């Protein structure tokens with residue numbers, strides 16, 4: 496799965512640009528998922544009076560509305576982006592308005608102030624309303640998603656990458672940088688996605704089938720603890736894999 500985020504002020508062309516990106520990716524036979532950040536404080540899908548709302552009011556945590564054409568699972572709290580992404584299996588996920596991620600970003604803007612308002616070093620292109628009047632900004636291409644979508648999606652295919660773990664710098668800086676700094680370096684072509692060592696750790700942890708990221712420090716504790724116990728057991732072999740399943 497490869498991920499990007501499209502960020503921009505209101506009415507700058509985010510959703511229109513994303514619609515065109517989705518259509519072009521689909522035309523190229525990719526599966527596509529999306530995540531939309533809602534900035535409206537207090538936003539809720541569920542409305543007062545529905546049965547699912549009554550379930551929530553009665554104290555339910557996760558509530559699911561299961562219909563013939565749609566299934567909506569509603570959590571009672573905001574999930575972090577990588578947790579949400581772990582439920583996706585599409586080739587590409589396009590996020591709208593998500594900024595708390597190291598994923599490469601497109602800014603949509605109406606003017607240069609709009610670009611600056613969302614600027615950071617994980618941005619690889621500009622699009623939206625401003626692209627009819629500007630061709631380049633700070634050495635980044637400005638591409639109109641309505642008239643040059645193939646060019647924009649060529650670029651997305653080139654830079655979109657599987658999400659970095661986005662852990663705190665205090666927890667991991669094994670690559671020599673923070674996750675966001677590594678993402679910036681990958682975009683500049685001076686580091687590679689493989690420089691994040693987390694995917695290569697020899698101990699993996701899954702909970703309900705979902706892979707849980709562990710920073711090297713935690714992986715070492717888990718690995719040494721399990722190996723320390725396993726070594727004392729009859730049948731232990733120092734070769735091959737060890738699997739543990741904890742049922743709750």
Ligand code: SF4
Pocket residue numbers: 659660661662667668669670671672673674677690691692693
């Ligand atoms: S090694 Fe991976 S998880 Fe650790 S800081 Fe670098 S990018 Fe982040």
